[in-house]
Amino acid sequence: xxxxxxxxxxxxxxxxxxxxxxxxxxxxxxxxxxxxxxxxxxxxxxxxxxxxxxxxxxxxxxxxxxxxxxxxxxxxxxxxxxxxxxxxxxxxxxxxxxxxxxxxxxxxxxxxxxxxxxxxxxxxxxxxxxxxxxxxxxxxxxxxxxxxxxxxxxxxxxxxxxxxxxxxxxxxxxxxxxxxxxxxxxxxxxxxxxxx
Amino acid sequence: xxxxxxxxxxxxxxxxxxxxxxxxxxxxxxxxxxxxxxxxxxxxxxxxxxxxxxxxxxxxxxxxxxxxxxxxxxxxxxxxxxxxxxxxxxxxxxxxxxxxxxxxxxxxxxxxxxxxxxxxxxxxxxxxxxxxxxxxxxxxxxxxxxxxxxxxxxxxxxxxxxxxxxxxxxxxxxxxxxxxxxxxxxxxxxxxxxxx
DNA sequence: AAAATACACTAACAAACGTTTGCTTAAAAG
DNA sequence: CTTTTAAGCAAACGTTTGTTAGTGTATTTT
Numbered sequence: 001x002x003x004x005x006x007x008x009x010x011x012x013x014x015x016x017x018x019x020x021x022x023x024x025x026x027x028x029x030x031x032x033x034x035x036x037x038x039x040x041x042x043x044x045x046x047x048x049x050x051x052x053x054x055x056x057x058x059x060x061x062x063x064x065x066x067x068x069x070x071x072x073x074x075x076x077x078x079x080x081x082x083x084x085x086x087x088x089x090x091x092x093x094x095x096x097x098x099x100x101x102x103x104x105x106x107x108x109x110x111x112x113x114x115x116x117x118x119x120x121x122x123x124x125x126x127x128x129x130x131x132x133x134x135x136x137x138x139x140x141x142x143x144x145x146x147x148x149x150x151x152x153x154x155x156x157x158x159x160x161x162x163x164x165x166x167x168x169x170x171x172x173x174x175x176x177x178x179x180x181x182x183x184x185x186x187x188x189x190x191x192x193x194x195x196x
Numbered sequence: 197x198x199x200x201x202x203x204x205x206x207x208x209x210x211x212x213x214x215x216x217x218x219x220x221x222x223x224x225x226x227x228x229x230x231x232x233x234x235x236x237x238x239x240x241x242x243x244x245x246x247x248x249x250x251x252x253x254x255x256x257x258x259x260x261x262x263x264x265x266x267x268x269x270x271x272x273x274x275x276x277x278x279x280x281x282x283x284x285x286x287x288x289x290x291x292x293x294x295x296x297x298x299x300x301x302x303x304x305x306x307x308x309x310x311x312x313x314x315x316x317x318x319x320x321x322x323x324x325x326x327x328x329x330x331x332x333x334x335x336x337x338x339x340x341x342x343x344x345x346x347x348x349x350x351x352x353x354x355x356x357x358x359x360x361x362x363x364x365x366x367x368x369x370x371x372x373x374x375x376x377x378x379x380x381x382x383x384x385x386x387x388x389x390x391x392x
Numbered sequence: 393a394a395a396a397t398a399c400a401c402t403a404a405c406a407a408a409c410g411t412t413t414g415c416t417t418a419a420a421a422g
Numbered sequence: 423c424t425t426t427t428a429a430g431c432a433a434a435c436g437t438t439t440g441t442t443a444g445t446g447t448a449t450t451t452t
Contacts, residue, residue, distance in 0.1 A: 003418080003429065012429085030226035031311070034410060043430070046411080050429050055410065111307075115227070149388070152373055155381040158366060159359040166358030170351070177348055185351040192345070193389030199399070199448085208399085230440060242441080243400050251440065 004041060013051045016041055020058045021104035029059055029112040059112065060120040066109035067127050069098065074134055084142030089191050091135065092160060096186055099167040100179040110165050132157050139194070148194045160190055200237060209247045212237055216254045217300035225255055225308040255308065256316040262305035263323055265294070270330055280338030285387050287331065288356060292382055295363040296375040306361050328353050335390070344390045356386055 004012045019040045023032045034055055038045040052058060073094045077087050099106050113124055135157045142148035163186065170176055177185070200208045215236045219228045230251055234241040248254060269290045273283050295302050309320055331353045338344035359382065366372055373381075 028224070028226060028310070030224060033408075035408090044432080046413095046432080047430050049411070114224070149384065151384055152377065152381045154369070155366070155373070155378060156385060158362040159382060159385055162362030162365075163355040163359045166354040169354045169358075173350070177351070181348065182351060185348045186355060188345065188347055189352060189355055189389040191389075193385040193387075229438075231438090239399095240401060242402080242443095245441070246399050 002042070004043060011051075016048060016051055017058060017061060018104075021062050021108050024059070024062070024108045024112055025104045029108070029115045056115075056117055056120075059108070060116055060124075062105050063109045063113050063116060063124055064120075066098075066102075066105050067124065067131075070095075070131060071127070074131060078134065078138070083147055084138055084145060085147045085191065085195065087138050088142070088160075088194065089187060091138075092164070092187060092190060093183060095161070095164045096167065096183045097179075099164055100170075100182070103167075103171055107165075107168060132161070135160075142194070146196060149196050151194075156194065159193075163190060198238070200239060207247075212244060212247055213254060213257060214300075217258050217304050220255070220258070220304045220308055221300045225304070225311045252311075252313055252316075255304070256312055256320075258301050259305045259309050259312060259320055260316070262294075262298075262301055263320065263327075266291075266327060267323070270327060274330065274334070279343055280334050280341060281343045281387065281391065283334050284338070284356075284390065285383060287334075288360070288383060288386060289379060291357070291360045292363065292379045293375075295360055296366075296378070299363075299367055303361075303364060328357070331356075338390070342392060345392050347390075352390065355389075359386060 004015055006012055006015065010018075016037070020032075020037055023037050023040060026032075027036070034048060035045045038048055041048065074091065077091050077094075080087060080090070082090075113128075114121075116124055132154075136153040139148060139153040139156050143150060143153070167182070170182055176182075200211055202208055202211065206214075212233070216228075216233055219233050219236060222228075223232070230244060231241045234244055237244065270287065273287050273290075276283060276286070278286075309324075310317075312320055328350075332349040335344060335349040335352050339346060339349065363378070366378055372378075
């Protein structure tokens, strides 16, 4: 068949990871086969194993790559000197932009993580729980400072994060508004729903 | 092993459907096997086929059962004599309550429909698209009547529906607020985000 | 009580799966 | 140019998958 073409500084493994994210997004992790992935990459299935250890490795590299980016951003925002509402807006914008620009891997991380195997599965779940608690803490801080309505912070986090994962529908839709417009609309509704 | 126990007026097929919804929700449609389903039902895998035609039949019965309920409710709400905001609130409450009470089948319909096969798949997608358009029309009506902020109605629908599917996290969480509290919080944030 | 139906079982099927082995060839390093 | 390494291939492996066929046994109907 010929070799996998490598662009710039992307290794062959990077190419496989990128194609895997697209495939897992479209078919779901369990339904996507290594033979399908191989075809998309332009190679026989067996050849993939010169670059990766297993199908599961692909999934957990995708999931943790996304999780790490979110954790870094959260850390940065927590140390910002700004109002709670401003922090939430900043975090939401980051989520929205990630979802718009890195749709494949973000979607997979969001929807297919349950097929991770231990110890990655437990690790991921713990990180996820922690992330949400820290997000909720920012909201609770905003309630204490009377910037935000008296609501259950956990529920608010749940709404925000899942609303963002709805950008999936925006991606699939035909006549769509621009990414920037989408971002503004989402911020208006979501932050507007919190404001006192 | 002995026969499948039938409660009240539930047929053996109903029992299988109910257990299938739980299994598909937990493992995902593709990852759930007929042998696992059989074990949960308390029977050998082959015996399931005395009651059902195929694994796919289970999925599409679950998906369309849910879709039908939503369509009926939407129809009823459209013919109500009330403000747009009130209609939206009513529809959201219905979604939230369904998600809380019939979690298994609603979740499966929401997340696993892509494994439907044609003609069911196309049919389902069309119904889904239509449903969202009609929901968006209510929002647009509210904007015209100045009850609702000037926002993109399609984006608002996307946020609402996906926020609701986030009740999944509420189900999985340990220390959770009551279903009624959850409902009030969600309405506050979501409807609050629309109000002018 | 006899006949018919409903339902469960064991055994097996063909297909698809992730992955390994052993070999060949193209590219990189010396 | 020669050697070494990287990366491709075909073939096969042991499982698991959804499903069917054939048979026996309860339950229901007559």
